[in-house]
Amino acid sequence: xxxxxxxxxxxxxxxxxxxxxxxxxxxxxxxxxxxxxxxxxxxxxxxxxxxxxxxxxxxxxxxxxxxxxxxxxxxxxxxxxxxxxxxxxxxxxxxxxxxxxxxxxxxxxxxxxxxxxxxxxxxxxxxxxxxxxxxxxxxxxxxxxxxxxxxxxxxxxxxxxxxxxxxxxxxxxxxxxxxxxxxxxxxxxxxxxxxxxxxxxxxxxxxxxxxxxxxxxxxxxxxxxxxxxxxxxxxxxxxxxxxxxxxxxxxxxxxxxxxxxxxxxxxxxxxxxxxxxxxxxxxxxxxxxxxxxxxxxxxxxxxxxxxxxxxxxxxxxxxxxxxxxxxxxxxxxxxxxxxxxxxxxxxxxxxxxxxxxxxxxxxxxxxxxxxxxxxxxxxxxxxxxxxxxxxxxxxxxxxxxxxxxxxxxx
Amino acid sequence: xxxxxxxxxxxxxxxxxxxxxxxxxxxxxxxxxxxxxxxxxxxxxxxxxxxxxxxxxxxxxxxxxxxxxxxxxxxxxxxxxxxxxxxxxxxxxxxxxxxxxxxxxxxxxxxxxxxxxxxxxxxxxxxxxxxxxxxxxxxxxxxxxxxxxxxxxxxxxxxxxxxxxxxxxxxxxxxxxxxxxxxxxxxxxxxxxxxxxxxxxxxxxxxxxxxxxxxxxxxxxxxxxxxxxxxxxxxxxxxxxxxxxxxxxxxxxxxxxxxxxxxxxxxxxxxxxxxxxxxxxxxxxxxxxxxxxxxxxxxxxxxxxxxxxxxxxxxxxxxxxxxxxxxxxxxxxxxxxxxxxxxxxxxxxxxxxxxxxxxxxxxxxxxxxxxxxxxxxxxxxxxxxxxxxxxxxxxxxxxxxxxxxxxxxxxx
Numbered sequence: 001x002x003x004x005x006x007x008x009x010x011x012x013x014x015x016x017x018x019x020x021x022x023x024x025x026x027x028x029x030x031x032x033x034x035x036x037x038x039x040x041x042x043x044x045x046x047x048x049x050x051x052x053x054x055x056x057x058x059x060x061x062x063x064x065x066x067x068x069x070x071x072x073x074x075x076x077x078x079x080x081x082x083x084x085x086x087x088x089x090x091x092x093x094x095x096x097x098x099x100x101x102x103x104x105x106x107x108x109x110x111x112x113x114x115x116x117x118x119x120x121x122x123x124x125x126x127x128x129x130x131x132x133x134x135x136x137x138x139x140x141x142x143x144x145x146x147x148x149x150x151x152x153x154x155x156x157x158x159x160x161x162x163x164x165x166x167x168x169x170x171x172x173x174x175x176x177x178x179x180x181x182x183x184x185x186x187x188x189x190x191x192x193x194x195x196x197x198x199x200x201x202x203x204x205x206x207x208x209x210x211x212x213x214x215x216x217x218x219x220x221x222x223x224x225x226x227x228x229x230x231x232x233x234x235x236x237x238x239x240x241x242x243x244x245x246x247x248x249x250x251x252x253x254x255x256x257x258x259x260x261x262x263x264x265x266x267x268x269x270x271x272x273x274x275x276x277x278x279x280x281x282x283x284x285x286x287x288x289x290x291x292x293x294x295x296x297x298x299x300x301x302x303x304x305x306x307x308x309x310x311x312x313x314x315x316x317x318x319x320x321x322x323x324x325x326x327x328x329x330x331x332x333x334x335x336x337x338x339x340x341x342x343x344x345x346x347x348x349x350x351x352x353x354x355x356x357x358x359x360x361x362x363x364x365x366x367x368x369x370x371x372x373x374x375x376x377x378x379x380x381x382x383x384x385x386x387x388x389x390x391x392x393x394x395x396x397x398x399x400x401x402x403x404x405x406x407x408x409x410x
Numbered sequence: 411x412x413x414x415x416x417x418x419x420x421x422x423x424x425x426x427x428x429x430x431x432x433x434x435x436x437x438x439x440x441x442x443x444x445x446x447x448x449x450x451x452x453x454x455x456x457x458x459x460x461x462x463x464x465x466x467x468x469x470x471x472x473x474x475x476x477x478x479x480x481x482x483x484x485x486x487x488x489x490x491x492x493x494x495x496x497x498x499x500x501x502x503x504x505x506x507x508x509x510x511x512x513x514x515x516x517x518x519x520x521x522x523x524x525x526x527x528x529x530x531x532x533x534x535x536x537x538x539x540x541x542x543x544x545x546x547x548x549x550x551x552x553x554x555x556x557x558x559x560x561x562x563x564x565x566x567x568x569x570x571x572x573x574x575x576x577x578x579x580x581x582x583x584x585x586x587x588x589x590x591x592x593x594x595x596x597x598x599x600x601x602x603x604x605x606x607x608x609x610x611x612x613x614x615x616x617x618x619x620x621x622x623x624x625x626x627x628x629x630x631x632x633x634x635x636x637x638x639x640x641x642x643x644x645x646x647x648x649x650x651x652x653x654x655x656x657x658x659x660x661x662x663x664x665x666x667x668x669x670x671x672x673x674x675x676x677x678x679x680x681x682x683x684x685x686x687x688x689x690x691x692x693x694x695x696x697x698x699x700x701x702x703x704x705x706x707x708x709x710x711x712x713x714x715x716x717x718x719x720x721x722x723x724x725x726x727x728x729x730x731x732x733x734x735x736x737x738x739x740x741x742x743x744x745x746x747x748x749x750x751x752x753x754x755x756x757x758x759x760x761x762x763x764x765x766x767x768x769x770x771x772x773x774x775x776x777x778x779x780x781x782x783x784x785x786x787x788x789x790x791x792x793x794x795x796x797x798x799x800x801x802x803x804x805x806x807x808x809x810x811x812x813x814x815x816x817x818x819x820x821x822x
Contacts, residue, residue, distance in 0.1 A: 102719070104720065130499065131502055193485045193486045194485035194628040195485035220628075226628070
């Protein structure tokens with residue numbers, strides 16, 4: 001086993017075993033099905049000509065030369081990765097660090113007659129090596145006692161980003177990336193060049209996609225939606241909470257927003273349109289319309305049965321609201337109260353009729369006051385007629401109040 | 411309620427229509443150094459350089475359009491592309507070029523700040539350190555964008571050159587003759603002013619700035635046609651303003667043999683229009699333009715360099731997360747301010763020298779751009795057309811030749 005850097009391989013003269021000079025190594029090709037990538041073929045430049053050696057059978061990688069056993073000829077497989085062209089100097093995702101980094105060099109090893117790419121150099125020494133001044137600078141740093149460590153990430157922890165134009169069909173596209181939390185994927189997408197964003201996006205399943213889009217900065221959200229087909233965009237938006245969709249659509253131009261709304265489910269689009277009517281910085285503009293409300297005259301047991309059926313998300317289940325037949329808010333039941341109550345007790349006897357609520361037209365500031373004063377996780381939102389129209393959830397309030405920078409970009 | 415909001419959006423839209431990235435980039439090119447160089451050209455050479463401005467408009471259109479198109483097709487900034495297509499060594503060279511050119515421009519912006527405030531009797535030893543600190547803080551705190559409009563408004567005052575140009579009653583037949591009939595004087599003064607004019611009109615940093623803003627806005631080739639118009643319009647507007655600055659100083663100063671040695675002299679050319687207010691109008695205009703560019707330049711330079719080498723960048727980072735970015739930004743401001751403070755050169759000469767340095771370096775960046783825009787694997791069907799390549803290469807060769815001639819005559 002013998003370690004080396006890819007930049008040191010490029011430009012090396014290549015010989016056959018008999019000592020015939022072929023040319024200089026230009027690029028290497030690896031299959032994208034293999035992890036880590038194993039170099040299968042090499043590209044050699046021989047003067048003005050470019051020679052492709054398929055299934056390169058490498059005898060030895062020496063200090064100044066590369067020696068091939070014999071040259072095979074077989075068709076070029078389709079799903080290939082050109083190391084120099086697709087990976088070197090490009091952006092790559094550091095899955096552990098959850099950020100986008102630039103490839104300065106690649107760490108390779110020569111093992112059982114194969115060159116294998118084992119790591120990505122994203123450090124300063126990689127840049128120095130490429131500039132051809134690594135040794136003198138390292139020597140200088142040693143003299144001056146300045147630490148200059150390598151910064152190499154193992155291949156297991158990186159995810160190359162390939163632009164869609166290359167039409168590479170990755171076997172398991174962005175497998176490592178997809179295992180990250182949507183909020184981390186969102187940060188990574190924001191850091192990518194705009195054309196690579198859609199490549200990553202298309203590899204995600206619809207639910208992850210929706211969750212990720214929700215976490216992305218507004219200006220990037222708009223950019224992504226604008227570059228999608230209407231069908232694709234409306235499918236994703238339907239998987240997102242109505243208040244988030246309303247925020248995004250408000251940033252789009254009106255005509256485009258209208259078209260997307262038309263493609264959506266009628267009920268969803270009505271709800272979104274309603275939310276879009278609210279002025280910025282009002283409770284209505286940031287409330288969630290996914291809440292759980294029950295009539296007053298069902299029993300605790302019936303309520304619990306229904307909850308099992310609905311399977312609400314954790315955000316929705318902080319409190320259950322009780323509404324009369326005209327949807328007026330008349331009470332609130334906490335999950336705790338519900339669970340400890342005897343099964344045949346009616347909701348109206350368990351509920352607390354003194355509900356703390358805000359109006360949809362109230363300002364965000366009033367809302368934060370209510371939340372902090374009463375230590376609530378969620379506050380019901382009513383309109384002027386006391387009809388329950390939504391819920392303001394603490395997560396969304398924190399985003400709105402403490403991350404104003406995110407919103408300011410738009 | 412809803413109507414009000416819609417209306418507000420509409421207004422923003424109209425505003426954006428007028429001020430696209432192309433127009434912003436091109437008119438930001440008319441900064442302190444630009445104004446001073448054009449004013450000197452008019453005062454010293456009268457109309458003799460008008461033809462160059464006319465021809466350079468075509469070069470500027472071509473070059474800016476190349477940058478914008480690259481941004482739209484690839485979705486990447488110019489420094490990213492250079493890194494990805496040419497590797498580390500070429501990137502190092504390109505970034506060294508950009509850094510040198512931008513140190514020069516930043517210096518000239520601080521010289522502009524000093525010169526404009528001298529009109530209000532504030533010494534450069536006060537104005538430069540104070541403004542450097544203010545700009546540094548405003549940008550780092552992220553509050554710059556909120557006050558930017560003030561400086562934009564100030565710099566709009568310089569549009570009065572257009573009116574002044576008319577009111578100075580130039581000899582229009584002479585103007586027309588010089589616009590379409592090239593004249594060259596074979597001496598170092600003429601050639602230096604020429605290289606400076608090229609450098610300030612087609613500055614390297616404008617191309618980086620324009621391409622990044624197109625890429626960051628996520629404009630794709632599908633909706634590129636509007637950006638294209640914006641870019642072309644921007645180049646034309648910038649050169650029309652340059653044209654009128656030359657025209658007004660040529661008509662107001664040249665006949666009296668006044669050359670430009672301080673901002674006061676350049677302000678004289680506004681007299682036909684604003685009378686005794688000339689120093690105030692000019693001072694505020696120059697101040698606004700200088701501060702604006704002094705805030706944008708060090709920042710965009712740091713972004714470009716960090717992106718090329720893959721270092722963390724962005725104002726929302728902490729210092730520990732993006733040390734190179736913040737150090738570069740700070741160092742640029744310090745160098746720029748210090749050169750102005752400790753140089754014994756006239757402020758206007760500092761500004762001219764900065765533009766000359768840009769003129770010398772711009773062919774380097776143009777060659778990179780030409781190689782990229784002709785790369786079919788990168789640009790697909792949107793590679794340069796033949797006419798683009800011809801105009802761009804002529805610009806490159808012409809600028810290099812001018813530089814060589816300038817040095818030949820300088821040391822003869």
